[in-house]
Amino acid sequence: MPTRNLSFGDSSIEIVTHSDETTDLVNMLFKGVPDKGINPPHARLEISQDRDEEYRLTRDEKQIYKGDSLAALANSLMDTSIYNLADKCSSGLLFHAACLSWKGKGIILPAQSGHGKTTLSAWLLSNGFDYLTDELVYLPLESRQAMCFGRPLNVKYGAREIIDDLLGENKDDESIVAGPVAMLVPPGLVRADNKTVEPEVDMVFFPHYRADAEFSLEKLSAAQTGMALMSCLVNARNLAGDGFPATVSLARKIPSYQLTYPDFEGVLGTITGLLDER
Amino acid sequence: MAEIKLDDKPIRNESCHMEELDDEVLLYNPTNNKTLYINKSASVIWQLCNGELAVEDIITMIQEAYPSDDNGLRQDILDTLNSLAENDAVTLA
Numbered sequence: 001m002p003t004r005n006l007s008f009g010d011s012s013i014e015i016v017t018h019s020d021e022t023t024d025l026v027n028m029l030f031k032g033v034p035d036k037g038i039n040p041p042h043a044r045l046e047i048s049q050d051r052d053e054e055y056r057l058t059r060d061e062k063q064i065y066k067g068d069s070l071a072a073l074a075n076s077l078m079d080t081s082i083y084n085l086a087d088k089c090s091s092g093l094l095f096h097a098a099c100l101s102w103k104g105k106g107i108i109l110p111a112q113s114g115h116g117k118t119t120l121s122a123w124l125l126s127n128g129f130d131y132l133t134d135e136l137v138y139l140p141l142e143s144r145q146a147m148c149f150g151r152p153l154n155v156k157y158g159a160r161e162i163i164d165d166l167l168g169e170n171k172d173d174e175s176i177v178a179g180p181v182a183m184l185v186p187p188g189l190v191r192a193d194n195k196t197v198e199p200e201v202d203m204v205f206f207p208h209y210r211a212d213a214e215f216s217l218e219k220l221s222a223a224q225t226g227m228a229l230m231s232c233l234v235n236a237r238n239l240a241g242d243g244f245p246a247t248v249s250l251a252r253k254i255p256s257y258q259l260t261y262p263d264f265e266g267v268l269g270t271i272t273g274l275l276d277e278r
Numbered sequence: 279m280a281e282i283k284l285d286d287k288p289i290r291n292e293s294c295h296m297e298e299l300d301d302e303v304l305l306y307n308p309t310n311n312k313t314l315y316i317n318k319s320a321s322v323i324w325q326l327c328n329g330e331l332a333v334e335d336i337i338t339m340i341q342e343a344y345p346s347d348d349n350g351l352r353q354d355i356l357d358t359l360n361s362l363a364e365n366d367a368v369t370l371a
Contacts, residue, residue, distance in 0.1 A: 221299070221302060222300065223299040223303070223315055224315070226297065226299065226313070227304055227313040230311075230313040241295050242308040244297065244308075244313075245297065248304065252299065
């Protein structure tokens with residue numbers, strides 16, 4: 001049975017498949033996720049197909065998904081994998097954030113769902129940034145070296161028009177997985193020479209898309225940064241002091257900004273300008 | 279939220295973590311996953327909430343420590359205690 005280990009931070013899981021189709025899906029979804037980790041897998045996900053050909057996803061034999069949609073299976077597998085990896089991650093800070101690199105300098109975009117992380121990431125990717133993740137960033141304690149959960153861009157359908165523009169002639173590529181609530185878009189379709197790197201984080205931008213707002217960039221104090229980062233910390237309960245001292249320590253070291261934007265005009269020049277000055 | 283009384287003896291939530299950053303203070307409450315952004319005066323008030331001092335005692339101590347003609351200080355302390363209580367950083371008892 002083909003088995004793919006996923007490793008992230010100090011947490012690992014394994015995914016077992018039983019067909020070429022689901023093996024290919026796993027390889028595509030987790031292409032950017034390392035398979036060798038510090039610790040052995042703590043959870044086993046298995047994808048099988050019943051006699052009626054419906055897909056079945058289980059975690060340690062408990063059913064997570066059953067249905068005939070490969071795209072819905074992909075969404076469920078992605079969510080379950082992320083949850084299980086984050087659940088046991090205890091040697092560093094795990095943020096709900098996008099991460100990109102510009103000329104080797106890393107930025108993270110921490111935000112809850114719906115703040116435009118993925119769309120902004122796709123746009124920055126199309127403008128020369130290397131895309132690393134739109135979901136999870138791991139920073140070992142007292143380190144700024146980012147390890148990113150390298151999944152495809154998870155594009156909500158509300159942003160489809162923008163993404164289609166960025167994809168151009170690749171917009172109907174068969175490697176795009178169109179699920180019920182979002183589509184998974186390999187970053188290489190937006191820019192073919194996207195590179196996977198592990199940069200040091202040089203800046204933090206808290207993105208906030210607001211159609212009715214004017215573009216603004218506000219420098220945040222260390223306390224404001226710490227407060228905003230805590231709201232995006234995924235694995236607080238696994239860490240000493242609930243991850244608060246380590247998050248505050250990070251907030252003291254990295255310049256941070258609140259970025260509010262109604263469209264992308266001005267965003268690229270602002271971010272690259274700040275990074276190039278460092 | 280009940281109105282704060284001067285004979286209440288507020289108790290700080292010991293599961294909260296406090297960190298000072300320059301002139302600002304953050305108070306993180308893991309039980310509700312909320313982070314409060316407070317000033318140094320508020321952090322002093324939170325630390326005085328030991329379950330033994332009444333609200334009136336806390337007001338007196340701060341007024342003695344920071345003598346001022348400002349009549350608003352008393353109300354500021356009450357507002358701070360209310361805010362801390364609303365965010366489960368202190369319990370009024």
